[in-house]
Amino acid sequence: xxTLTVELGERSYxxxxxxxxxxxxxxxxxxxxxxxxSPHLIISDSNTAPLYLNKLTESLANAGYNTLTFVVEAxxxxxxxxxxxxxxxxxxxxxxxxxxxxxALGGGVVGDLAGFAAASYMRGIRFVQIPTxxxxxxxxxxxxxGINHPLAKNMIGAFHQPELVLYDxxxxxxxxxxxVSAGLAEMLKHGLIWDADFACWCQEHAQGLLALEPEALExxxxxxxxxxxxxxxxxxxxxxxxxxxxxxxxxxHAIEAIAGYGTLLHGEAISIGMVGxxxxxxxxxxxxxxxxxxxxxxxxxxxxxxxxxxxxTDAIMSAMxxxxxxKEGSITFVVPLSIGQVEIRKDIxxxxxxxxxxxxxxx
Amino acid sequence: xxTLTVELGERSYxxxxxxxxxxxxxxxxxxxxxxxxSPHLIISDSNTAPLYLNKLTESLANAGYNTLTFVVEAxxxxxxxxxxxxxxxxxxxxxxxxxxxxxALGGGVVGDLAGFAAASYMRGIRFVQIPTxxxxxxxxxxxxxGINHPLAKNMIGAFHQPELVLYDxxxxxxxxxxxVSAGLAEMLKHGLIWDADFACWCQEHAQGLLALEPEALExxxxxxxxxxxxxxxxxxxxxxxxxxxxxxxxxxHAIEAIAGYGTLLHGEAISIGMVGxxxxxxxxxxxxxxxxxxxxxxxxxxxxxxxxxxxxTDAIMSAMxxxxxxKEGSITFVVPLSIGQVEIRKDIxxxxxxxxxxxxxxx
Ligand SMILES: NC(=O)c1ccc[n+]([C@@H]2O[C@H](COP(=O)([O-])OP(=O)(O)OC[C@H]3O[C@@H](n4cnc5c(N)ncnc54)[C@H](O)[C@@H]3O)[C@@H](O)[C@H]2O)c1
Ligand SMILES: NC(=O)c1ccc[n+]([C@@H]2O[C@H](COP(=O)([O-])OP(=O)(O)OC[C@H]3O[C@@H](n4cnc5c(N)ncnc54)[C@H](O)[C@@H]3O)[C@@H](O)[C@H]2O)c1
Ligand SMILES: [Zn+2]
Ligand SMILES: [Zn+2]
Numbered sequence: 001x002x003t004l005t006v007e008l009g010e011r012s013y014x015x016x017x018x019x020x021x022x023x024x025x026x027x028x029x030x031x032x033x034x035x036x037x038s039p040h041l042i043i044s045d046s047n048t049a050p051l052y053l054n055k056l057t058e059s060l061a062n063a064g065y066n067t068l069t070f071v072v073e074a075x076x077x078x079x080x081x082x083x084x085x086x087x088x089x090x091x092x093x094x095x096x097x098x099x100x101x102x103x104a105l106g107g108g109v110v111g112d113l114a115g116f117a118a119a120s121y122m123r124g125i126r127f128v129q130i131p132t133x134x135x136x137x138x139x140x141x142x143x144x145x146g147i148n149h150p151l152a153k154n155m156i157g158a159f160h161q162p163e164l165v166l167y168d169x170x171x172x173x174x175x176x177x178x179x180v181s182a183g184l185a186e187m188l189k190h191g192l193i194w195d196a197d198f199a200c201w202c203q204e205h206a207q208g209l210l211a212l213e214p215e216a217l218e219x220x221x222x223x224x225x226x227x228x229x230x231x232x233x234x235x236x237x238x239x240x241x242x243x244x245x246x247x248x249x250x251x252x253h254a255i256e257a258i259a260g261y262g263t264l265l266h267g268e269a270i271s272i273g274m275v276g277x278x279x280x281x282x283x284x285x286x287x288x289x290x291x292x293x294x295x296x297x298x299x300x301x302x303x304x305x306x307x308x309x310x311x312x313t314d315a316i317m318s319a320m321x322x323x324x325x326x327k328e329g330s331i332t333f334v335v336p337l338s339i340g341q342v343e344i345r346k347d348i349x350x351x352x353x354x355x356x357x358x359x360x361x362x363x
Numbered sequence: 364x365x366t367l368t369v370e371l372g373e374r375s376y377x378x379x380x381x382x383x384x385x386x387x388x389x390x391x392x393x394x395x396x397x398x399x400x401s402p403h404l405i406i407s408d409s410n411t412a413p414l415y416l417n418k419l420t421e422s423l424a425n426a427g428y429n430t431l432t433f434v435v436e437a438x439x440x441x442x443x444x445x446x447x448x449x450x451x452x453x454x455x456x457x458x459x460x461x462x463x464x465x466x467a468l469g470g471g472v473v474g475d476l477a478g479f480a481a482a483s484y485m486r487g488i489r490f491v492q493i494p495t496x497x498x499x500x501x502x503x504x505x506x507x508x509g510i511n512h513p514l515a516k517n518m519i520g521a522f523h524q525p526e527l528v529l530y531d532x533x534x535x536x537x538x539x540x541x542x543v544s545a546g547l548a549e550m551l552k553h554g555l556i557w558d559a560d561f562a563c564w565c566q567e568h569a570q571g572l573l574a575l576e577p578e579a580l581e582x583x584x585x586x587x588x589x590x591x592x593x594x595x596x597x598x599x600x601x602x603x604x605x606x607x608x609x610x611x612x613x614x615x616h617a618i619e620a621i622a623g624y625g626t627l628l629h630g631e632a633i634s635i636g637m638v639g640x641x642x643x644x645x646x647x648x649x650x651x652x653x654x655x656x657x658x659x660x661x662x663x664x665x666x667x668x669x670x671x672x673x674x675x676t677d678a679i680m681s682a683m684x685x686x687x688x689x690k691e692g693s694i695t696f697v698v699p700l701s702i703g704q705v706e707i708r709k710d711i712x713x714x715x716x717x718x719x720x721x722x723x724x725x726x
Pocket of ligand 4: 501549612629633
């Protein structure tokens, strides 16, 4: 089993990655000092709950914890204000107090939703992440939580670090193949922004990762989480460095919004976005091979690298303008210099981005 | 003009209290380094906006700021998730980015609502408080922001300190008399928990305060804010000391909820609550004169001291159980020992509280 720590002073917390961790959740709750007098709320979704919720609540009950559960519909649509309100209602009706916690058992959707509920219920209570998707190795670490607004993704949120991240890789075995690939997009991203060797490793071990081989999975998730943890430790609230984690996301978020949340998976959208970033990198001086290399890595993980023609460039551009990365009139972009190395540029003209969006539609 | 500072390390901020400050808002924005490139959103309510919004936007425009305004209906009902959503929509449509700010021009309702919007929009942008009620000398200082859930008040929120509190006492002259008294309840509270002399001063200068004489007002607000600022500096997130600010609020919030938000003003409800706290203090050993003294002080400020009979004790008790001050099974209460001195008790049995609620109905 691997253990990492996100170093954030008094808000530091451990990430455990391994097999059979769900059965030990009670012990981890105890270790983190969660109260046995107060009720704890577990949020899960309609796909994950039938598979893993009982295992979790049993482990907690055996350790003497009093839990309540709330299951939301699977999918990005649950990251809405109305589902958020339902979660808060469940928390109040369940009598959650300031010593209670909220746990996310699921992917990034449940993590972001439950995390924002924990951040804002009674002005903030404790939060536990139990990720069950590969993508959630990214979303469960770092404390960004939030929900969507009909006009733009992740517009409503907070920074709220979890107490604990419990990553049981056994849960990943039930993931649909498309979700596996989408999650691997964020894993590869951690290589592309920080560690060329790790990016190459992802490509070389693509078959093992896609087949969910435990060894490959544990190594890849640990490496991915480690990059994320290091970046977050240095810049918790995204005043600088942390923005590199947004590689592919400026275009990716816009694509996701225009396609309609849930049509393209988050990881698929940022896969296309990362190809766009590589194209931008080349326009700004990187070696022209960067685009082909990036494409090949993503394709080895069975990810899309071409923007569907039916998504209109105008709509994508206007969605980008609503994005948080649009600051004081110019678009902020994470631009790769080479595999494993990126820079943050705040001066990318919209006209250039538009050209890239068009180029992304070419097979 | 008085200036105070809330000492919170890098989150420290100034409070300016005086006449004619609204006209100088632009200069204060500049002093705090607010961006002139990004749009700034001002939230106000239907009573306050017609009186003061133009003055504020003119001052900001003259200083070169680009502002948008959003006016909500006056009253506690605007501290709801649906109005919050409207505010966020206005922020997105107005193109607010990470360098933008949200300003509250109004009383505690607008302050709490706008503050939670600022806390959660893009995971937190800057926030300016321009209080226009006496009560808001309390609510605008200390960073507690939030909205109500139909089941309980202030259930959804955050700690989000403002950049700046700009308290123009000229705006108070248009306050309806009931609001004046309600605001003075929180002013007196600051004496009752911390400073017996100040509590006596409030009683002695009740006429001047009720008549909104600028000199009395400025002194009282400065003293009140100073107590609040000192307590918050020592315990920003309410892990201990800060709870003393809740004197009268355990019962008060329950009364407010049961009467229906807005029927009894917040200050009126906590006035009755503070009488209840004094009764509890006496039951726990304080001098019996405490109840009469507290009542007299509140009555000098034209505040209610008797609980309306039609409010059912059962309903009040059950509302209290939903309150944030109910932690791990026992009710936390701020109990006065004498005027100017309180202690936090976590062991108050519900049965005793029930007796107090009954006693509060006796004239
Ligand atoms: N907070 C952050 O820092 C951050 C970072 C990246 C992404 N995100 C967010 O994460 C979300 C995407 O996360 P996601 O891809 O995990 O989505 P998700 O939570 O929707 O999970 C994907 C799908 O897999 C199902 N599922 C989850 N675990 C399963 C399992 N073990 N077996 C079978 N099915 C399972 C889910 O029900 C869902 O249908 C997006 O909303 C994105 O904005 C947040
Ligand atoms: N955040 C905190 O720490 C904190 C502390 C105490 C109270 N509160 C909250 O504050 C709220 C109560 O604040 P409030 O009493 O200021 O209520 P409010 O904002 O509703 O204002 C009271 C009334 O006065 C009107 N008004 C405001 N300024 C005026 C002016 N200058 N002239 C004429 N009319 C004016 C308003 O339109 C409203 O009708 C409650 O929601 C309470 O929960 C918060
Ligand atoms: Zn992502
Ligand atoms: Zn109050």
